[in-house]
Amino acid sequence: MSHVVIDDRGPSAKQRCSIGRRPRTYLSSNPFRLDPACGCSQKPKRLTTLRLSGDQQRINTFSKLNRRCEDLEERLEEKKAERSALDDLEQELELSLDEEPVFYKVGETFVRLPFNQAKKRLAADQATTSQAIEALQNQLEEHAEEMKQLKITLYGKFGKSINLD
Known part of the structure; x- marks a missing residue:
């Protein structure tokens, strides 16, 4: 008589043991951790690597590092948008014929300068923004290099059983 295996997905998900002895049950959601009382000598089809x-x-x-890279990419996009706005402002100031005072954004307010x-x-704000962009890009490159080394190490040990993408 073959026995039925009921896993954590409920009684509708049943598997039959190919050996056919006593009922075999899973101890947890991991289907390869078997109840020792089963007496089934069937080995798991997938071997897990010791971590x-x-x-x-x-x-x-x-x-x-992956989360930091995502945050850095968001901040980098914000700084690039800020730099683009400053470049547009520079073009507008160059096209301006009169040298009247202008409203310049400082923080959350506009000041007449x-x-x-x-x-x-x-010019100072553009330089500051450019430096911030370079610093963010350097940090992003450093994190990417460290992640690359970790990927090599982890994929070397775990192979396809780990997904780092």
């Missing part, structure tokens, strides 16, 4: 604490730390580090002072302030 050590060092491996888990590498996986956690990769996850943290003399034309020459606004141009100096614009």
